[in-house]
Amino acid sequence: xxxxxxxxxxxxxxxxxxxxxxNKIDAANCTPLWEVLHSLVTVKPNTPCLPYLWxxxxxxxWLQEGGQLITAREAERRVLVLENPGLRGQTRVTHxxxxxxxxxxxxxxxxxxxxxxxxxxxxxxxxxxxTTVDGEKVxxxxxxxxxxxxxxxxxxxxxxxxxxxxxxxxxxxxxELLDAQFREDGASDMQKVERSSGTNLARFGNTMKxxxxxxxxxxxxxFWYPYERTREALETLRDQDDAHVCWGHKLQYTNPVTGDWxxxxxxxxxxxxxxxxRGKPYQSTDSTVYAVVEGRGxxxxxxQAMEFGPKDVFVCPSWMPYTLxxxxxxxxxxxxxxxVQQALDLWREKF
Ligand code: 1HN
Numbered sequence: 001x002x003x004x005x006x007x008x009x010x011x012x013x014x015x016x017x018x019x020x021x022x023n024k025i026d027a028a029n030c031t032p033l034w035e036v037l038h039s040l041v042t043v044k045p046n047t048p049c050l051p052y053l054w055x056x057x058x059x060x061x062w063l064q065e066g067g068q069l070i071t072a073r074e075a076e077r078r079v080l081v082l083e084n085p086g087l088r089g090q091t092r093v094t095h096x097x098x099x100x101x102x103x104x105x106x107x108x109x110x111x112x113x114x115x116x117x118x119x120x121x122x123x124x125x126x127x128x129x130x131t132t133v134d135g136e137k138v139x140x141x142x143x144x145x146x147x148x149x150x151x152x153x154x155x156x157x158x159x160x161x162x163x164x165x166x167x168x169x170x171x172x173x174x175x176e177l178l179d180a181q182f183r184e185d186g187a188s189d190m191q192k193v194e195r196s197s198g199t200n201l202a203r204f205g206n207t208m209k210x211x212x213x214x215x216x217x218x219x220x221x222x223f224w225y226p227y228e229r230t231r232e233a234l235e236t237l238r239d240q241d242d243a244h245v246c247w248g249h250k251l252q253y254t255n256p257v258t259g260d261w262x263x264x265x266x267x268x269x270x271x272x273x274x275x276x277x278r279g280k281p282y283q284s285t286d287s288t289v290y291a292v293v294e295g296r297g298x299x300x301x302x303x304q305a306m307e308f309g310p311k312d313v314f315v316c317p318s319w320m321p322y323t324l325x326x327x328x329x330x331x332x333x334x335x336x337x338x339x340v341q342q343a344l345d346l347w348r349e350k351f
Contacts, residue, residue, distance in 0.1 A: 047095055059080060072156075081099070097172075098171070145227075220253075293310065
């Protein structure tokens with residue numbers, strides 16, 4: 001008999017035999033690959049991550065409500081986690097990354113700690129709160145990108161008279177996957193400030209570096225990228241270059257000493273879409289989180305338009321084609337796990 005053309009009775013016998021075999025080996029923690037091979041090694045990425053947009057108008061009242069319910073000190077970090085609808089209960093915005101919106105009210109302090117996870121802050125709302133990273137204090141404003149490198153002490157505070165909200169991006173799921181996580185509380189809530197705002201920019205923000213500088217990690221020693229400078233660069237590109245058909249004018253943040261990514265696990269970008277921009281479809285294997293700084297438009301993905309405006313956050317999953325459109329000139333911050341994928345020769349894009 002041809003093996004591909006078994007009778008029903010024959011098939012039943014085989015499947016019973018196989019079941020019995022699976023049960024026998026299961027008791028010793030063995031399992032047949034052939035039952036799962038095709039769901040493991042798929043033709044293309046099969047991400048559980050879904051496209052989604054969080055409207056600022058929806059979450060801002062909830063952030064304020066959270067502010068009434070718990071202090072930053074008690075919460076340690078008072079954050080509304082942005083959970084991907086395809087990954088509920090997993091504290092993640094994509095399969096590999098975390099996102100949350102952190103509120104810090106006037107006079108509050110978020111106490112010092114450090115952890116192996118790297119963090120980025122992207123300021124969405126308010127101005128005048130500070131973060132102290134390894135003894136250097138920077139005051140943050142809307143559109144600024146700030147890095148908390150792995151294993152550096154950091155505490156935040158708000159000496160202004162308005163609430164401040166930023167987007168936290170962390171590589172939590174990556175560090176968890178690798179079981180490489182450590183944390184430690186600071187000796188006191190607030191670190192002793194050894195250097196004030198601007199030291200960092202003076203040292204590393206002018207295409208120069210102190211002659212005695214020795215890198216202690218791969219993370220950028222420049223940890224504060226003020227929006228003013230980023231925006232000026234994008235304006236110049238807008239005035240001089242043609243917009244890319246998919247992404248308009250797009251810059252990536254770098255470690256100024258090495259020219260490599262600013263954070264080894266998370267790629268960070270800022271792009272400008274000219275008014276009236278209608279992007280061509282783009283797809284890449286790095287699921288990407290976008291935060292809107294300025295402008296209005298939409299991201300069309302999976303046949304659906306996610307309409308965006310200032311301070312909205314949205315996510316585009318791995319390998320799903322999407323287009324970006326701008327009705328007004330728009331500026332978008334974004335982050336993804338691109339550096340990890342590129343380091344492992346896994347990253348692909350198509351447009
Ligand atoms: C964290 O340390 C911060 O330092 C924010 O502001 C969000 C989410 C998970 C784990 C640690 C912060 C965090 C976090």
